[in-house]
Amino acid sequence: MTNTAIDEILSQRSDAHFDIAALLAERESERYSLHARHMNEMMVRVLQTIGFDxxxxxxxxxxxxxxxxxxxxxxxxxxxxxxxGRNHPALRDALNSVLASDLPNLVQMDVSLLAGLLAERLLGFVPYLDKVFFTNSGTEAIEAAIKFARRATGRSGIVYCDHAFHGLSYGALSLNGDPIFREGFGALVPGCVQIPFNDLAALDKALSTREIAAFIVEPIQGKGVNMPDDLYLRGAQALCRKYGSLFVADEIQTGLGRTGKFLAIEHWGVEPDMVLIAKTLSGGHVPVGAVLTRKHIFEKVFSRMDRAVVHGSTFAKNDLAMAAGLATLEVIESEGxxxxxxxxxxxxxxxxxxxxxxxxxxxxxxxxxxxxxxxxxxxxxxxxxxxxxxxxxxxxxxxxxxxxxxxxxxxxxxxxxxxxxxxxxxxxxxxxxxxxxxxxxxxxxxxxxxxxxxxxxxxxxxxxxxxxxxxxxxxxx
Structure with a gap:
């Protein structure tokens, strides 16, 4: 079949029109009843009780x-x-451009140029790290970090802090410092050790077993906006290096300018072995997360050609997500x-x-x-x-x-x-x-x-x- 014939077939398909705006207008009055009937009724009750509906x-x-x-x-x-912000015009233009370009998205047996460009741009902000692994979300970035740390060190233990929040899938939930999120969900990932935030002595004790693959910590804890002591993060990094554990900064909420630095960790002059980002990187439209890591860690995971796909995520490097990340970084820089x-x-x-x-x-x-x-x-x-x-x-x-x-x-x-x-x-x-x-x-x-x-x-x-x-x-x- 010629390219011309394919184009004719595709043009016939494009005649179909699905009007989302009309659908929203038609069904707006059912917003809360639909959620109560088919989704999370408790959330609807909360909104109605406090008047946020x-x-x-x-x-x-x-x-x-x-x-x-x-x-x-x-x-x-x-x-x-x-x-x-919501619906930034630069982000909308980037996404429209991708949709209009008929790109060969998610070929899988190829590599994405947009993904390579976004990885290059991210590492330009964090020059002491070498490699990027893309995910669909912050939680997926946590899951990848756990696997990468275990593979790179040959150890299974992960240390995290009380009051921490790293996500709600099973690996991430195993690092969650709030018991309400764990209740009723059964056994979690073994080898995860909770210590108090801002307690270097407790970290020293946990790491001294030399069974800990990584210490995963939010530079500023999201649940409570709990601040680290001035010497805590630098001390934590030193202890990780002393005992051969990896130091992982969860910047999923704090990164990309949120705290007045590209990464919150920069306030304390620390250079982690892995940095995890998500949330803002999406521009609010297309979910995306990323693990930024040192070369020796990455190459322990993807060590041979037969291990080239040993960890991955089907949609992680999709063109819309990569374009959203590039556009978001451009807005952050150009608008100061x-x-x-x-x-x-x-x-x-x-x-x-x-x-x-x-x-x-x-x-x-x-x-x-x-x-x-x-x-x-x-x-x-x-x-x-x-x-x-x-x-x-x-x-x-x-x-x-x-x-x-x-x-x-x-x-x-x-x-x-x-x-x-x-x-x-x-x-x-x-x-x-x-x-x-x-x-x-x-x-x-x-x-x-x-x-x-x-x-x-x-x-x-x-x-x-x-x-x-x-x-x-x-x-x-």
Whole structure:
């Protein structure tokens, strides 16, 4: 068959038209019922209980638009996925270009030029590493790192920290420091050892067995925005080298400019054996993750021609994902988003630190760049303390909903708690936020925190409602 004949057949196929916009408009009223019927009904109940069921219909940069046309400032950014904001035109152009080019995607018995270009670009930011392995997600990057470390060292043990979050597939779940994610899922991967974060003595003891393949750690822990001590990560790297274990930095949430550096690990002058990235690299459109590693590790895994496919992932190097990664890195560089994250983050941190001095319920403020945690704690004054204690007795961490719900309902700011039973509200806005957005954030938080210090008041009335819901749920269980 000639190329002309093939083109004619393909042109006939292109006459078919599937209108997604029309489908969305037609079925919008079923958004929550479809999820309740066919997917996660508990998630729908949560959204309806706290009043977050506004039906977002559009996303532009750092903003979300609901079904009523109201604009919200998104401080979750899809748990850090939308580092360059939602629907960035440069990303859209890159993806449209790939779709329009009829590229021979995922041939498998060939290698992808786009993948090679993205690997080259990534290693340009991390010049002490040599090789890249692409995955579909951050969790897959963790799984690959576990396998690579075991193969490279001939050891099976993996050390991780309490309060860590590395994903929810079985290998990643085995490194999860929060028991709520493990409950009911059976035996996990053997050889995984939990130690306290920021405890070099505990790490020394674990590594000294010389059975540990790798220490996998988030430079800044996502669940709680827990910061490392100044010498912790450098000390951890030294201990890994002393005992022959690999040092692996999970930069899935902290990387690509989030903390005001390309990698958070750069704040402490550390050069890991592996760096794991994902989230922002996708541009928010096409899932992608990557393991950046030293050559000797990579070559232990892919050591011979018959081992060329000993580890892989069917869709990992697909053209859309690779183009999304290239476009995202281009936007980060051309718009100076790393420097911008450092500047806007410093402004917000200073503002929240000032609030901590004014308000007794604000226990501490921490973070780097645009990864910020505001931790709330038991107040000193008797009236506030009694209300706090009542809420905490019903459900640990419930107080933070007295902050996030009014932020959302009264100030159109979307934020959430940093983890289960956690007292920290985490900010992960897009790196493109403006000074006007910072004004919005500061006004909203100041107003809501001030309201939380008024007893009785609307905030504590909300607290009573939430406590009643929690008690009913407990009784039902």
């Amino acid at each position: 506004v039906g977002f219909r559009q996303g532009k940069g750092q903003y979300l638009i609901d079904r009523a046309g109201d604009r919200y400032l998104d401080l979750l950014s899809g748990w850090g996925v939308f580092g360059i 988003l790393i420097r911008k994250a450092a500047q806007t983050g410093a402004r917000l941190l200073a503002s929240f630190e000032a609030m901590a001095e004014r308000y007794e319920l604000v226990k501490s403020v921490r973070g780097k760049g645009l990864m910020i945690g505001i931790e709330f704690g038991a107040p000193r004054s008797l009236k506030l303390k009694a209300s706090w204690t009542l809420l905490e007795s019903v459900s640990a961490g419930l107080f933070c909903q007295l902050i996030t719900i009014p932020l959302f309902k009264d100030h159109k700011v979307l934020a959430q708690v940093a983890g289960h039973a956690n007292h920290t509200v985490k900010l992960l806005p897009s790196l493109v936020i403006t000074d006007a957005d910072c004004d919005w954030i500061e006004r909203a938080f100041d107003a809501v925190i001030a309201d939380s210090h008024r007893v009785p008041g609307a905030v504590w009335s909300l607290g009573k409602t939430l406590a009643d819901h929690a008690l009913k749920a407990r009784a039902a269980r």
